[in-house]
Amino acid sequence: MRRGSEEATSVKRRMAEDGRDESVAADDDSQHTAEDGRNGINNTMVEESPTLLRRMEICVAEAEKRSGKNAVNMQETFTVYLIETRPMDALAEGRNPAPDSLWRRYSEFELLRNYLLVSFPYIVVPPLPEKRAEFVWHKLSADNMDPDFVERRRVGLENFLLRVASHPVLTNDKILHHFLTEEHSWKEVVYETGFQAKADSRLKALSATFRVRNPDKRFMDMKHYSDELQSHTSQLLRARARVADRLYGVYKVHGNYGRVFSEWSAIEREMGDGLQSAGHHMDAYAASIDDILEEEEHYADQLKEYLFYAEALRAVCRKHELTQFELEMATQDLISKKQQHEELSTGIVRTFSFKGMTNKLFGQEAPEQREARLKLLEELIEEGEEAVKDKTVECEEHVEKAWVDVQRFKEQKDKDLREALINYAVMQVSMCKKGIQMWSNAKECFLKM
Amino acid sequence: MSVGAPRALASSGQKPITEILHPLSAAEEPLSVTVGGDKEVGLTNGTPVETSSPASTSSLFNRLQLDDDLEADVRDPYADSTEMRDLFVTVDDPKKHVSTMETYITYRVSTKTSRVEFDLPEYCVRRRYQDFDWLRIKLEDSQPTHLIPPLPEKFVMKGVVDRFSEEFVETRMKALDKFLKRVADHPVLSFNPHLNAFLTVKDLNKRQGLALLSKVGESVKHVAGGYKLRARPAEFCAMGEYLDTFNQKLGTIDRIAQRILKEQSEYLTELREYGGVYSSWVGSEEELRRPLEGVAGCVTTSCGALEDLGDNMSLDFLPVLREYVLYLESIKNVLRKRDQSQAEYEGRLEAAILRKQEDRTPMPLEVEKCQDKVECFNADLKADWERWQSNKRHDFKQLLTGMADRNINSYEKSQAAWESLITLLQDKQTEDKTSETN
Numbered sequence: 001m002r003r004g005s006e007e008a009t010s011v012k013r014r015m016a017e018d019g020r021d022e023s024v025a026a027d028d029d030s031q032h033t034a035e036d037g038r039n040g041i042n043n044t045m046v047e048e049s050p051t052l053l054r055r056m057e058i059c060v061a062e063a064e065k066r067s068g069k070n071a072v073n074m075q076e077t078f079t080v081y082l083i084e085t086r087p088m089d090a091l092a093e094g095r096n097p098a099p100d101s102l103w104r105r106y107s108e109f110e111l112l113r114n115y116l117l118v119s120f121p122y123i124v125v126p127p128l129p130e131k132r133a134e135f136v137w138h139k140l141s142a143d144n145m146d147p148d149f150v151e152r153r154r155v156g157l158e159n160f161l162l163r164v165a166s167h168p169v170l171t172n173d174k175i176l177h178h179f180l181t182e183e184h185s186w187k188e189v190v191y192e193t194g195f196q197a198k199a200d201s202r203l204k205a206l207s208a209t210f211r212v213r214n215p216d217k218r219f220m221d222m223k224h225y226s227d228e229l230q231s232h233t234s235q236l237l238r239a240r241a242r243v244a245d246r247l248y249g250v251y252k253v254h255g256n257y258g259r260v261f262s263e264w265s266a267i268e269r270e271m272g273d274g275l276q277s278a279g280h281h282m283d284a285y286a287a288s289i290d291d292i293l294e295e296e297e298h299y300a301d302q303l304k305e306y307l308f309y310a311e312a313l314r315a316v317c318r319k320h321e322l323t324q325f326e327l328e329m330a331t332q333d334l335i336s337k338k339q340q341h342e343e344l345s346t347g348i349v350r351t352f353s354f355k356g357m358t359n360k361l362f363g364q365e366a367p368e369q370r371e372a373r374l375k376l377l378e379e380l381i382e383e384g385e386e387a388v389k390d391k392t393v394e395c396e397e398h399v400e401k402a403w404v405d406v407q408r409f410k411e412q413k414d415k416d417l418r419e420a421l422i423n424y425a426v427m428q429v430s431m432c433k434k435g436i437q438m439w440s441n442a443k444e445c446f447l448k449m
Numbered sequence: 450m451s452v453g454a455p456r457a458l459a460s461s462g463q464k465p466i467t468e469i470l471h472p473l474s475a476a477e478e479p480l481s482v483t484v485g486g487d488k489e490v491g492l493t494n495g496t497p498v499e500t501s502s503p504a505s506t507s508s509l510f511n512r513l514q515l516d517d518d519l520e521a522d523v524r525d526p527y528a529d530s531t532e533m534r535d536l537f538v539t540v541d542d543p544k545k546h547v548s549t550m551e552t553y554i555t556y557r558v559s560t561k562t563s564r565v566e567f568d569l570p571e572y573c574v575r576r577r578y579q580d581f582d583w584l585r586i587k588l589e590d591s592q593p594t595h596l597i598p599p600l601p602e603k604f605v606m607k608g609v610v611d612r613f614s615e616e617f618v619e620t621r622m623k624a625l626d627k628f629l630k631r632v633a634d635h636p637v638l639s640f641n642p643h644l645n646a647f648l649t650v651k652d653l654n655k656r657q658g659l660a661l662l663s664k665v666g667e668s669v670k671h672v673a674g675g676y677k678l679r680a681r682p683a684e685f686c687a688m689g690e691y692l693d694t695f696n697q698k699l700g701t702i703d704r705i706a707q708r709i710l711k712e713q714s715e716y717l718t719e720l721r722e723y724g725g726v727y728s729s730w731v732g733s734e735e736e737l738r739r740p741l742e743g744v745a746g747c748v749t750t751s752c753g754a755l756e757d758l759g760d761n762m763s764l765d766f767l768p769v770l771r772e773y774v775l776y777l778e779s780i781k782n783v784l785r786k787r788d789q790s791q792a793e794y795e796g797r798l799e800a801a802i803l804r805k806q807e808d809r810t811p812m813p814l815e816v817e818k819c820q821d822k823v824e825c826f827n828a829d830l831k832a833d834w835e836r837w838q839s840n841k842r843h844d845f846k847q848l849l850t851g852m853a854d855r856n857i858n859s860y861e862k863s864q865a866a867w868e869s870l871i872t873l874l875q876d877k878q879t880e881d882k883t884s885e886t887n
């Protein structure tokens with residue numbers, strides 16, 4: 001059942017509309033979903049647009065189990081996902097060409113994302129669906145091979161690709177294109193970019209967080225916000241799982257009425273039929289919770305996406321701290337070099353230095369040495385000035401670009417979560433209606449007793 | 450229906466004159482009497498009645514007839530056709546009494562009747578649970594061949610249930626009202642002198658004492674035994690089996706209902722915390738403030754609805770189940786007594802036959818009396834059993850329908866809250882969209 005695709009389609013629709021005033025209909029992958037009728041948004045108009053999504057229809061169509069040898073030459077079973085792409089213009093012309101497709105496993109998606117994280121540190125990079133099942137309530141299995149989990153992951157991966165492909169900056173990345181089109185050589189190409197070397201070390205980043213002096217306040221506020229977002233979404237997910245557990249229990253116990261009514265009806269004359277039928281409705285009531293909770297998982301998945309998004313947001317803020325810190329360090333370094341130069345040339349000691357002390361104690365060095373030192377310092381100062389210039393540019397560029405994307409993210413988050421909450425309310429209404437229906441049916445039977 | 454002249458104000462025994470209601474007094478008790486103001490007050494055969502004499506028994510009767518007809522749309526099959534009813538009882542108005550020895554609740558028991566067995570057409574007394582219990586014991590003793598309706602449970606765990614809470618008192622009162630109505634509607638029990646005393650005597654305690662003494666001798670008689678039953682008629686066997694199975698099923702239903710209450714209560718706890726998380730999230734958001742607050746609000750509403758559901762089930766559903774379990778026990782006792790009575794007859798008959806064979810003494814009167822007793826017992830029991838079955842059907846129909854209604858109601862409250870949230874949020878959305886494009 002591809003119910004998640006319905007959600008993905010609406011996300012697609014929104015991503016297609018992002019930043020544009022004119023609404024553009026994105027085609028639905030109707031051949032892959034069970035809900036053909038419901039997704040029916042016909043492709044009327046495709047505009048020239050900056051995002052890949054406009055030019056290409058992307059979907060993660062299937063999942064399959066494979067066996068193979070892993071890195072340490074051990075046998076393992078893993079799941080692969082089929083990515084299908086079709087050119088939009090062909091679809092616009094009414095043709096229906098066969099899609100290009102390739103298989104990817106989760107670890108390759110991870111590799112792509114890591115590449116994007118390093119290459120676009122000023123972008124809030126869309127998250128992947130969770131690696132392992134978390135926040136499960138008891139009926140759901142925490143097994144990665146469980147078909148429901150695999151299905152939800154398939155939807156999550158598709159969502160990831162759609163988000164990336166519709167992002168105004170990420171959409172142009174070549175590696176992304178390769179990922180979608182070149183099955184076998186892609187990994188080599190990624191490694192060749194050398195992105196792994198560019199990654200900031202954890203230690204560096206952490207140290208910067210503690211030692212940076214003047215980070216941009218907006219980014220500090222954003223970082224604080226990302227903590228809040230993470231905390232609330234994870235609390236919500238945990239509480240929701242507990243609620244689901246309890247609700248399951250309530251519904252299932254009602255099934256016992258079904259059995260006892262049936263037994264009781266056997267000893268009754270006029271009351272028998274009514275009791276028996278009522279019992280069946282109680283059974284139906286008890287069974288109805290399964291579908292209800294399955295549907296709610298989609299809500300949980302939406303919350304999870306933003307739980308992980310919070311992490312990505314924090315990463316952008318930390319990158320700012322790092323660039324700012326490096327700028328501060330470079331500036332500091334330049335100042336100290338200039339100071340040294342000044343001291344050396346004027347003889348005025350402003351700050352304590354061992355050289356100064358030894359000079360005092362043992363006499364100053366020879367003029368040639370001094371000249372050499374001054375020369376060196378001047379070179380270093382020149383380098384230092386270059387470094388400060390570079391760092392300043394780096395920092396400012398990061399701030400500028402990052403702020404744009406943070407704003408974009410904020411708007412997206414507000415829209416998405418608002419919609420998720422409305423959908424949640426819709427689900428609750430549906431659950432109430434079902435409950436009323438069941439009990440009304442039972443009531444009718446009771447009245448016939 | 451007898452339309453007689455109102456009785457003269459006689460000294461009706463123990464009551465002082467000031468407490469006797471004047472038969473011409475239009476003192477309408479503020480009970481559930483909802484007299485249809487627009488309805489034509491008339492006799493059931495269509496003859497209009499002069500409304501100028503409100504105390505005439507016919508108009509009195511008609512007013513009361515309307516009163517009871519307006520209750521429950523499921524017709525109480527226990528009631529004979531309404532033309533026959535001439536005794537109406539109601540239990541209401543609970544009041545707490547605090548004395549040095551104890552604290553207890555009394556209820557007002559109001560009676561309206563045209564029966565000759567009663568001195569007055571109306572009575573109003575206060576009774577406590579003890580008094581109802583006394584009445585029931587008296588009825589059981591004096592009418593052993595009949596099925597006596599159950600009382601609500603006597604004992605309540607003091608730690609668990611608040612005996613003086615509004616809901617508990619309300620539930621108990623409704624059960625006492627039902628008990629009394631059932632007795633009043635029974636063609637035999639309603640004429641029992643103990644019922645009469647219960648309904649009319651101001652201070653029951655004195656009578657209780659006297660009554661107890663005089664009744665001791667009688668109850669001892671019923672313990673006569675030692676006879677073994679030969680052949681129980683099939684229908685009474687069936688009754689016994691039915692009661693056993695039914696008892697089992699009621700027990701199961703009780704356990705299920707309790708389990709559901711427990712699960713619902715745990716669900717409620719988690720749900721409250723869940724709502725709290727939404728509320729606390731509001732603090733760090735701007736645009737999402739309204740939807741988050743809205744969801745928190747709906748969750749709170751759902752919690753309230755669920756709490757009400759649980760309370761209602763505790764107070765209305767479970768006690769009725771337990772009443773019926775007590776009822777079954779008392780019926781089984783009656784069946785046992787019937788068996789005993791039959792056994793006694795068979796025993797005596799056998800002895801008499803043997804004696805007759807020996808010395809040709811005629812069939813002693815005692816044996817014939819026993820036979821009569823058994824036959825009366827069987828007839829009474831059969832009639833009461835049928836009545837009980839249809840009453841039980843009505844009661845359980847009401848009970849289960851009530852349970853369904855309460856659940857529906859709970860869902861409806863929740864649904865309304867969520868739907869209004871959706872409307873609110875979607876309106877805001879279209880509002881935003883139009884302001885964007887403007």
